[in-house]
Amino acid sequence: DTGVSQNPRHKITKRGQNVTFRCDPISEHNRLYWYRQTLGQGPEFLTYFQNEAQLEKSRLLSDRFSAERPKGSFSTLEIQRTEQGDSAMYLCASSLVSPKTDTQYFGPGTRLTVL
Amino acid sequence: AQKITQTQPGMFVQEKEAVTLDCTYDTSDQSYGLFWYKQPSSGEMIFLIYQGSYDEQNATEGRYSLNFQKARKSANLVISASQLGDSAMYFCAMREAHPAMDSNYQLIWGAGTKLIIKP
Numbered sequence: 001d002t003g004v005s006q007n008p009r010h011k012i013t014k015r016g017q018n019v020t021f022r023c024d025p026i027s028e029h030n031r032l033y034w035y036r037q038t039l040g041q042g043p044e045f046l047t048y049f050q051n052e053a054q055l056e057k058s059r060l061l062s063d064r065f066s067a068e069r070p071k072g073s074f075s076t077l078e079i080q081r082t083e084q085g086d087s088a089m090y091l092c093a094s095s096l097v098s099p100k101t102d103t104q105y106f107g108p109g110t111r112l113t114v115l
Numbered sequence: 116a117q118k119i120t121q122t123q124p125g126m127f128v129q130e131k132e133a134v135t136l137d138c139t140y141d142t143s144d145q146s147y148g149l150f151w152y153k154q155p156s157s158g159e160m161i162f163l164i165y166q167g168s169y170d171e172q173n174a175t176e177g178r179y180s181l182n183f184q185k186a187r188k189s190a191n192l193v194i195s196a197s198q199l200g201d202s203a204m205y206f207c208a209m210r211e212a213h214p215a216m217d218s219n220y221q222l223i224w225g226a227g228t229k230l231i232i233k234p
Contacts, residue, residue: 033221035222040226040227041226041227042119042206042208042224042225042226042227043160043206043222043224044224045221045222048221056221058221089158091160093160095220097220102148102210102220103150103162103165104150104162104222105162106152106159106160106161106162107159108157108158108159109158109159109160111158
């Protein structure tokens with residue numbers, strides 16, 4: 001199966017450490033999104049890529065967050081100097097954009113716990 | 116202002132009964148899309164069904180159907196013949212504006228409804 005995959009599935013880190021998450025989208029999809037979800041809430045948009053270009057970033061994405069999508073394939077999301085408030089599920093989604101469809105398909109998520 | 120409202124934080128439904136999950140939305144765009152996703156306790160967000168604002172017929176996908184009432188700005192999810200495996204969080208989401216190569220279609224999400232199917 002070639003669904004969206006994310007690694008790692010779980011990450012526990014100490015406050016102040018850097019963490020990096022990876023997302024591999026569905027291979028023919030040209031868009032890739034990152035969302036953050038805290039307990040009991042719907043996801044919040046963080047950023048998205050059209051191929052390798054990062055086209056928009058949410059105000060939620062502080063300077064400690066950076067995302068890349070080299071060569072328009074997989075993407076990484078890095079959080080520097082983690083804080084306890086960063087604890088959340090980080091979801092990646094991809095879509096194939098056309099005039100008729102833009103459904104986003106999600107990966108299993110990376111659950112981050114900052115101690 | 117909330118753009119997506121899901122008024123039912125939680126629901127209990129007897130197995131094999133039909134269930135309706137409510138969703139109302141707010142947008143001034145003429146072209147938009149409405150999505151329903153299911154999120155089991157494992158955390159993965161699973162796409163269920165999509166309704167475009169210009170679609171004349173209500174969307175259906177197997178046991179899922181979307182009761183789209185455009186004038187009332189509601190897009191309720193109907194699950195027929197519920198099963199134990201339907202127990203999960205259900206999210207309604209909206210994408211504003213028509214698909215176009217230079218548009219951001221981030222999804223705007225409701226707070227979700229926790230559905231529990233009783234045996």
